[in-house]
Amino acid sequence: MTTTTGGTPAEPQPLLEAEDLTVDLLSGTPGAPRSRRVVRGVSFTLHEGETLALIGESGSGKSLSAMALMGLLPATTAEVGGSVRHRGTDLLALHPDALRARRGKHIAMIFQDALSALNPTLTVGFQIAEVIRAHEQVGRREARARAVELMARVRIPDPARRYRDYPHQFSGGMRQRIMIASALALSPDVLIADEPTTALDVTVQAQIMELLAELRESTGSALLLITHDLGLAATAADRVAIMYAGHIVEQAPVEDLYDRPAHPYTEGLLAALPRLEGPPDDLTPIPGTPPAPGPLPPGCSFRPRCPAARDSCATRQPALLPAPPARLVACHYPLEASSAR
Amino acid sequence: MPDDVTDTGKSPTVTAAAPAAPVLLEARGLVRHYTSGGPFGIGRGRATVRAVDGVDLALRSGSTLGLVGESGCGKSTLTRLLLALDRPTSGTVRVDGRDLLGLPRSELRRRRRDIQLVMQDPYTSLDPRMTALEIVREPMDVHRAPEAKHSRSARARELMEMVGLDPDHGHRHPHQFSGGQRQRLGIARALALRPRILLCDEPVSALDVSVQAQVMNLLKELQRTFGLSYVFIAHDLAVVRNIADEVAVMYLGRIVEQGDRDTVYGRPAHPYTRALLSAVPEPDPRRRGESERIVLQGDPPSPARPPAGCPFHTRCWKSEKVCTEKRPVLTPTEPGGERRVACHFPEND
Numbered sequence: 149m150t151t152t153t154g155g156t157p158a159e160p161q162p163l164l165e166a167e168d169l170t171v172d173l174l175s176g177t178p179g180a181p182r183s184r185r186v187v188r189g190v191s192f193t194l195h196e197g198e199t200l201a202l203i204g205e206s207g208s209g210k211s212l213s214a215m216a217l218m219g220l221l222p223a224t225t226a227e228v229g230g231s232v233r234h235r236g237t238d239l240l241a242l243h244p245d246a247l248r249a250r251r252g253k254h255i256a257m258i259f260q261d262a263l264s265a266l267n268p269t270l271t272v273g274f275q276i277a278e279v280i281r282a283h284e285q286v287g288r289r290e291a292r293a294r295a296v297e298l299m300a301r302v303r304i305p306d307p308a309r310r311y312r313d314y315p316h317q318f319s320g321g322m323r324q325r326i327m328i329a330s331a332l333a334l335s336p337d338v339l340i341a342d343e344p345t346t347a348l349d350v351t352v353q354a355q356i357m358e359l360l361a362e363l364r365e366s367t368g369s370a371l372l373l374i375t376h377d378l379g380l381a382a383t384a385a386d387r388v389a390i391m392y393a394g395h396i397v398e399q400a401p402v403e404d405l406y407d408r409p410a411h412p413y414t415e416g417l418l419a420a421l422p423r424l425e426g427p428p429d430d431l432t433p434i435p436g437t438p439p440a441p442g443p444l445p446p447g448c449s450f451r452p453r454c455p456a457a458r459d460s461c462a463t464r465q466p467a468l469l470p471a472p473p474a475r476l477v478a479c480h481y482p483l484e485a486s487s488a489r
Numbered sequence: 490m491p492d493d494v495t496d497t498g499k500s501p502t503v504t505a506a507a508p509a510a511p512v513l514l515e516a517r518g519l520v521r522h523y524t525s526g527g528p529f530g531i532g533r534g535r536a537t538v539r540a541v542d543g544v545d546l547a548l549r550s551g552s553t554l555g556l557v558g559e560s561g562c563g564k565s566t567l568t569r570l571l572l573a574l575d576r577p578t579s580g581t582v583r584v585d586g587r588d589l590l591g592l593p594r595s596e597l598r599r600r601r602r603d604i605q606l607v608m609q610d611p612y613t614s615l616d617p618r619m620t621a622l623e624i625v626r627e628p629m630d631v632h633r634a635p636e637a638k639h640s641r642s643a644r645a646r647e648l649m650e651m652v653g654l655d656p657d658h659g660h661r662h663p664h665q666f667s668g669g670q671r672q673r674l675g676i677a678r679a680l681a682l683r684p685r686i687l688l689c690d691e692p693v694s695a696l697d698v699s700v701q702a703q704v705m706n707l708l709k710e711l712q713r714t715f716g717l718s719y720v721f722i723a724h725d726l727a728v729v730r731n732i733a734d735e736v737a738v739m740y741l742g743r744i745v746e747q748g749d750r751d752t753v754y755g756r757p758a759h760p761y762t763r764a765l766l767s768a769v770p771e772p773d774p775r776r777r778g779e780s781e782r783i784v785l786q787g788d789p790p791s792p793a794r795p796p797a798g799c800p801f802h803t804r805c806w807k808s809e810k811v812c813t814e815k816r817p818v819l820t821p822t823e824p825g826g827e828r829r830v831a832c833h834f835p836e837n838d
Contacts, residue, residue: 205697206668319788349559349724351785354768358784376697379727379770383777402774420702421772422731424754430709431731433702437667 162193163235163370164217164255164338170229171212171221173441183227184442187213188394190230191468194338199364199371201381201402203417204391207438210374213391214342217372218257219247234338253283256331260343262323266315272326273299273311279333298329302359321352328359335367342374357384378421382406390414393439393449396468400475410471410482412454448480456481513718514548514571514604514686519580521566525793536793540566541577542742545819546720548686553712553719555733555750557726557765561789563742564722568690571720572606573597584686602632605679609691611671615663621674622659625649628681648677652707669700673707680711688720693728705732726769730754738762741800742792744819748828758822758830758837761801799833807834 176182187209204210259265277291299307302325345353389399398411409415419432436453447462468478521541569575608614625645646656652673693701737747746759767783802812
């Protein structure tokens with residue numbers, strides 16, 4: 149694997165490229181099938197060594213996008229459209245076996261809930277070693293040695309002894325370290341972390357994020373961080389994409405996005421956020437609630453909650469368009485243009 | 490019983506945001522230990538979990554006391570004790586100067602109206618088979634509220650309106666409401682008996698940011714309108730800062746720091762408070778790496794096996810010999826000051 153680091157040079161081939169990704173959740177009976185669109189055409193790129201945060205509230209489609217990327221949505225319950233290219237190869241078009249080989253080896257995922265992502269009946273060491281043995285021709289002994297080494301790398305104290313412990317014998321933070329160890333087992337170049345610290349206390353979250361940052365630094369792998377937490381994204385990401393109702397509505401380098409949000413939804417989120425600095429006044433909530441999955445009315449899906457909506461917002465759906473220098477925004481009247489701030 | 494609990498007799502429990510307001514709810518030397526393991530709680534495998542291990546609290550009328558702490562610190566047990574849903578191993582809870590647990594059952598039942606609970610999860614705390622109006626009305630029926638039966642429904646509609654819900658949706662069931670609306674319903678229900686105190690246990694942690702702000706503002710507005718007092722329990726320090734007048738930080742069943750909001754957030758004295766504040770990821774990428782972040786090592790110890798001395802010494806970077814031997818007592822950081830800290834080496838910048 150490569151260890152090329154550094155931001156995003158001119159136009160190199162992206163490591164991971166999602167184009168017009170859609171997810172339809174299937175329900176109902178065979179006689180009367182129903183499908184509801186929850187991811188409505190998501191496109192983004194992830195470059196080597198980069199951290200992209202995909203931020204959204206519940207139901208925005210962020211986690212389903214990640215599951216779709218990884219080919220983890222069962223065909224019986226979800227239909228995935230669009231393309232996901234990893235180093236030029238379309239993952240969605242791959243044979244399941246080929247996809248499985250690539251998953252883990254090149255792209256690995258860290259889930260929110262380590263307790264349910266790990267098998268409770270197997271020792272944690274075995275589960276890490278299993279990942280190695282599934283992808284590489286190595287003996288038990290070597291796999292074991294590498295698993296212990298990985299456990300040491302994610303700083304689990306006394307790894308050789310704890311190799312034989314079961315998931316329930318670890319604290320939440322330690323279990324998340326086990327997950328990270330197994331995700332890193334094959335040195336993937338893309339790591340997808342879906343709310344990796346949401347179930348953890350704030351002091352443990354800080355430990356895990358520090359560990360992730362360190363490991364990324366040393367391995368040079370790219371990170372797709374899926375989170376609802378604007379604070380977490382601000383501390384960890386290079387670029388941020390904001391999702392609303394199954395669309396990416398804004399994407400920008402992290403400082404641009406927080407300093408000068410262009411989409412009214414982004415601005416609304418930032419205004420609604422309680423902070424540790426500044427006057428603790430009343431917050432400015434976004435009125436209303438996000439739309440339910442399924443068909444959307446025409447026009448911009450944020451319009452019913454948008455303070456800046458005009459007539460045309462009800463008829464035309466805004467496309468995600470470049471707003472130089474480095475921003476993409478899906479809004480007919482982005483804030484910078486109207487110099488709202 | 491920990492030996493230093495007796496000290497609480499000397500140090501006044503009182504802390505104040507508005508010194509004039511009287512203390513409405515007061516906990517003194519509150520201890521709740523649970524025994525577990527072993528048949529009948531005896532023999533091998535028996536453990537005493539010191540869930541709440543000597544807590545003093547005072548809530549002033551019309552103010553909000555924020556209680557922060559990580560999982561396992563005893564927040565939820567403390568909630569149950571304050572609601573008199575659980576009996577403390579020792580200590581007292583007084584509402585308006587009256588010891589709740591000393592009251593006869595019928596009187597306790599009546600007194601309970603004064604203090605109501607807003608629960609964390611609006612998805613599981615409402616009966617899915619009841620309509621919104623039934624949910625809001627139920628406490629009045631149970632407590633045989635003074636309102637005549639027919640006017641209870643009118644009152645329930647009024648309550649729905651008060652929390653920003655359309656009373657015409659009163660026939661709907663919980664699943665037909667969004668998360669934020671369900672939490673509003675939970676608040677309306679908690680207000681049905683005209684309580685003076687609301688105990689809010691993580692009331693916004695299940696909600697999305699945009700909706701969380703709506704509910705926070707609603708709580709503040711209701712407080713202003715009805716002069717309510719809140720105990721606001723949350724793990725999110727930014728949320729607590731936004732609503733609390735006073736803050737108490739809990740660690741392993743004890744309060745390690747307590748004081749008015751601006752002092753505790755602006756000049757935290759306990760190393761744990763500092764670490765907590767420093768661990769909160771700020772939504773401002775420009776501040777990345779600006780301030781020295783304190784990343785604590787390890788996890789909080791189990792309340793079944795709390796360390797000797799200061800409960801925080803196993804994770805504290807300032808720990809010295811005395812910390813492993815002697816448990817620090819909550820004392821004012823300045824003579825006569827309102828902010829108190831339980832630390833042998835408090836920060837004093």
